[in-house]
Structure formats: C-alpha cells, structure tokens
Amino acid sequence: MAEAVGRPLGELLRHARARLAGAGIADAALDARLIVEHFSGTSRTDAISTPDRIVTQLSEIEQALDRRIAGEPVHRILGFRDFYGMRLALSAETLEPRPDTETLVDAVLPFVRETAAREGTCRILDLGTGTGAIALALVTQEPRAIAVGVDVSDDALATAAANAAQLGVAARFSTKKSSWFDEIDGRYHLIVSNPPYIPSKVIEDLQEEVRSFDPRRALDGGPDGLEPYRKIASGAAHHLEEGGWVGLEIGHDQRRDVSGIFEQAGYQLIAHHKDLGGNDRVLVFGL
Incomplete structure (x- = not known):
C-alpha cells in the first residue's frame, strides 16, 4: 500500500481483515482488530462510535500484518498476552501463556487463600516461571501470598520481574535462576509448574506458530x-511444608503417566481438573 497521511479506522479494519483472511489466517477478524487497535491506540468502542477517525500509523500496521501473514503469532507481534486478568509482557525466551493454564490457577487458588488465612502467608514456588504467569496470578489474587519464580533463562527471569513490577507486586515476587530445584533452598506451601511436556520427536509436528516462535526448551x-x-x-x-501441595499442568494424554510417577515417589493425587476443552490439564498432589 502506498504511503498515505491517514486512513479511516473502519476502512483500515476492513482492509486488515481482508489481508489476513486472504492469506488464510484462521482468526483474521480478531487478529486484524488486535493489530489495528494496538498500533493505532484505538479500541472497539472507537471503531463503533468513530469509524471515520483517521489513523496515521499505517506503516506500523502494515508491517505487523506482514509478520502475522508470515506465521508469527499475533501476541508475539503485540509483545504481550492477557492472562487471568493481567497483561503480561512476552519475550523471546518465554512461553506465551495460554488460557488452559488458567485451569492450574483456578485449581490451587483456594488452597493459597486457605493457607494464607491460616498461616498469615502462603509461600509459592513456580518452577519454569517464564512470564511469571502462574505465580503472578496467585499473588495478585491473594495479597498475603509471596512467590519465587524459577527459570534457567535470564531473559525469562527479567521478563517475569518486569511483569511483577508492572502489576505492583514486586515486593511479593522474586526470581531465582535454577534448573528445577538445583539452587533452591527453603520450604514452600505450594509448588506449581507448567513444565515442558512435549516429547522431543513431536515438536517438529506442532503448529508453526508454536514450533517456530515458542522457545524450544519451554516445550x-x-x-x-x-x-x-x-x-x-x-x-x-x-x-x-507439611501439608503442602504440588500443582502441575500436564499434556492431555499424560494423566496416568504423571500420576504414576508421583505415586511411586510417595505422593497422593488430591485432585485432577479438565480445561475448557474437556481435556485432562491439571493434577494436584500432596504427600
């Protein structure tokens, strides 16, 4: 498209949707709206109430559309993803948090609240924290909870810390570089994790948006x-801690295998939860 001074918002949204749909993007209407709104600083309300509003950020929007057509996920282009009512910044070495992972937050949040009410706090360890999504959701929902986010990636730890600061909970969230428990001291009421759970040989068969843009070691x-x-x-x-829980996200077909691993190690399955699609997604264990 030739460079122009500006273009009406409603017309631009139709153009963006047509470009993405023509390239076979499944959620063309939604992705077009997200891109146009983000780069133009507009909202759905603006599109309805002032569709003739002139948008001047045409170059940025076209470049973003090009990236989406090339296969880059829309939230990677935007640089953030909403999760459990929070807006979380993404970076190259963080997994994009998915709605399925909210199932894990829902599963353990009552325990966090009960523990905080009884003990005055709830100490949480989030293994493979990435953006900090799970831990940050829990500490924002329970103001007496504190959490440590663990990751092997400096990039992920910096991103998680920045997200905590943006959410105003930096005083109750800290980061620690460690491969699983290698550098971890102390005891926690709750250990949570959405660990890598894709078999190595399957990764090349995943959708391009996952295979090419999510960090491999998070998969x-x-x-x-x-x-x-x-x-x-x-x-x-x-x-x-005595009476503590371990809450885990799992692959849809891993319930039996993961349960067996933990039961052989002396844990008891406390609860299992399905995601919105009806797939096994979360297991909770205690000793």
Whole structure:
C-alpha cells in the first residue's frame, strides 16, 4: 500500500481483515482488530462510535500484518498476552501463556487463600516461571501470598520481574535462576509448574506458530515428554511444608503417566481438573 497521511479506522479494519483472511489466517477478524487497535491506540468502542477517525500509523500496521501473514503469532507481534486478568509482557525466551493454564490457577487458588488465612502467608514456588504467569496470578489474587519464580533463562527471569513490577507486586515476587530445584533452598506451601511436556520427536509436528516462535526448551519434555515431572517428583518433597501441595499442568494424554510417577515417589493425587476443552490439564498432589 502506498504511503498515505491517514486512513479511516473502519476502512483500515476492513482492509486488515481482508489481508489476513486472504492469506488464510484462521482468526483474521480478531487478529486484524488486535493489530489495528494496538498500533493505532484505538479500541472497539472507537471503531463503533468513530469509524471515520483517521489513523496515521499505517506503516506500523502494515508491517505487523506482514509478520502475522508470515506465521508469527499475533501476541508475539503485540509483545504481550492477557492472562487471568493481567497483561503480561512476552519475550523471546518465554512461553506465551495460554488460557488452559488458567485451569492450574483456578485449581490451587483456594488452597493459597486457605493457607494464607491460616498461616498469615502462603509461600509459592513456580518452577519454569517464564512470564511469571502462574505465580503472578496467585499473588495478585491473594495479597498475603509471596512467590519465587524459577527459570534457567535470564531473559525469562527479567521478563517475569518486569511483569511483577508492572502489576505492583514486586515486593511479593522474586526470581531465582535454577534448573528445577538445583539452587533452591527453603520450604514452600505450594509448588506449581507448567513444565515442558512435549516429547522431543513431536515438536517438529506442532503448529508453526508454536514450533517456530515458542522457545524450544519451554516445550521439550525429553524423549517421552515426562522428564520434568520426574525431576519435580524427586525433588519437591525436600521443599514442601507439611501439608503442602504440588500443582502441575500436564499434556492431555499424560494423566496416568504423571500420576504414576508421583505415586511411586510417595505422593497422593488430591485432585485432577479438565480445561475448557474437556481435556485432562491439571493434577494436584500432596504427600
């Protein structure tokens, strides 16, 4: 498109939707709206009430549309993803938090609140924290909770810390560089994790948006997809308070295998939860 001074918002939205739909983007209307709103500083209300409003950020919007057509996920282009009512910044080495992971927050939040009411606080350890999504959702929902986000990536830890600051909970969220429990001291009421759980050989078969843009080490769970669960099961007992819980996201077909790993390590399955699609998604264990 030739450079122009500006273009009416309503017309621009139709143009963006047509470009994405013509390229076969499944959610063309939604992605077009997200891109146009973000780069123009407008809202859905603006599109309805003032569709003739002139948008001047045409170059930025066209470049974003080009990136989306090339396969880059829309939230990578925007640089953030909304999760559990929070807006979380993304970075190259963080997994994009998905709605399915909100199932884990829902599963353990009552325990966090009950523990905080009884003990005056709830100490949470989030293994493989990435953007900080799980831990930050819990500490924003329970003001007496404190959390440590653990990751091997400096980039992820910096992103999680920045998200905590943006949300105003930096005083109750800290980061620690560690491979699982290697550098972890102390005990926690709750250990949570959305670990890598895709078998190594399956990663190349994933959607391009996942395979090419999510960090591989946030996906790759080893030959059978279960290595992280074995590491968590072998180490969690040394860092759990009496009566503590371990809450885990799992792949849709891993309930039996992950349950077996933890039961062999002496844990009991407390609860299991399905995601919005009806798939097994969360297991909660206690000792």
